[in-house]
Amino acid sequence: MGLVAFVDILFFFYLKLFGERGKMYAAVLLFVFVCWTATAHGDHHQPCRSPNMTGLASVMGTRAETRANGAFAYDSMNKKLRFQSNVTLPFNASLDLDLLVFFEEGVLYKIDSKNQSCEKKSLQNRKHPFALPTDATFVSTMTSGSASIEGEGLKFQIWTTPTPGFKSQTIMCTTMGCLPLSTFHVTESSMLMFSNMNVELDIKDPDLLLVPPFCQGLHAEETPEGTVYGFFDEFL
Structure with missing residues (x-):
């Protein structure tokens, strides 16, 4: 899945779930992803486990x-x-x-x-937001920054965790080593964004x-x- 397709799905999901309010949520996510280069893979991915x-x-x-x-x-x-x-x-x-x-x-x-x-x-x-749940679904692999310049990009994976009934949705970004980077938790009336920094193992x-x-x-x-x-x- 490429970046454009992924953003289109986000817009469709949030508009359907939240109506006009969903435009704001989708716009926030678009802002986060707009400068990222998509490098999607079609392989089957199993949720990994975060380290200590x-x-x-x-x-x-x-x-x-x-x-x-x-x-x-x-x-x-x-x-x-x-x-x-x-x-x-x-x-x-x-x-x-x-x-x-x-x-x-x-x-x-x-x-x-x-x-x-x-x-x-x-x-x-x-x-x-500190570990992938076992029912997480792999969406895509992306690179923040540049994938072609050594040392100028961070490769990460995007996962989703839908809740039955679409009462809430969680989108999590992890490094290839399964360190959580950012997590978006969206409900019918609110959105939270968790960002982890200076992590030690x-x-x-x-x-x-x-x-x-x-x-x-x-x-x-x-x-x-x-x-x-x-x-x-x-x-x-």
């Missing part, structure tokens, strides 16, 4: 406002994540979050270290992935009937 990671992440919202900036540690084997916003990066963000997530167990802790308090929530939706501080003493023994809050709660909801 420590890095920085930035989250932008529908109106290009910064929702969160911060540091993260991700254990890919045990599917554990710690995300702490408003630390390390010198940017103001609208959300001040400290999240510890056990995706395998379907549990999210919302931590307030200052007040030594915690909220424990159950995850019905376990998708997140290990967990610098394993203690970050342990439940703090003041969070232990809590019962998970009940999710209102008819709603599906997931990691992305903390940023909407």
Whole structure:
């Protein structure tokens, strides 16, 4: 699939799903992809697994406002994540979050270290922007920058993760080594863009992935009937 075909599909999808609002979402994605050179392959691709990671992440919202900036540690084997916003990066963000997530167990802790308090929530939706889900579908291989000049391009892959009923859509870009670069999460009323930076392939501080003493023994809050709660909801 070439770049033009891919953009056409995005426009069609968002217009059909969101009506006129979809033009804005598709335009954002077009802006992101417009300078990228498509180098699509017809081979069958299986979703890969991200390595252990420590890095920085930035989250932008529908109106290009910064929702969160911060540091993260991700254990890919045990599917554990710690995300702490408003630390390390010198940017103001609208959300001040400290999240510890056990995706395998379907549990999210919302931590307030200052007040030594915690909220424990159950995850019905376990998708997140730090690893490809097993049901991801390969779209294309592309190169950001130049594919013909050595050292002037970054080859990456694009994957999609549709949700039954088209209530939301996730588009993820990963390096050829399966490092997540950017993730777009689109719902009927909003869009989030996650960008990962300065990633290192290990967990610098394993203690970050342990439940703090003041969070232990809590019962998970009940999710209102008819709603599906997931990691992305903390940023909407």
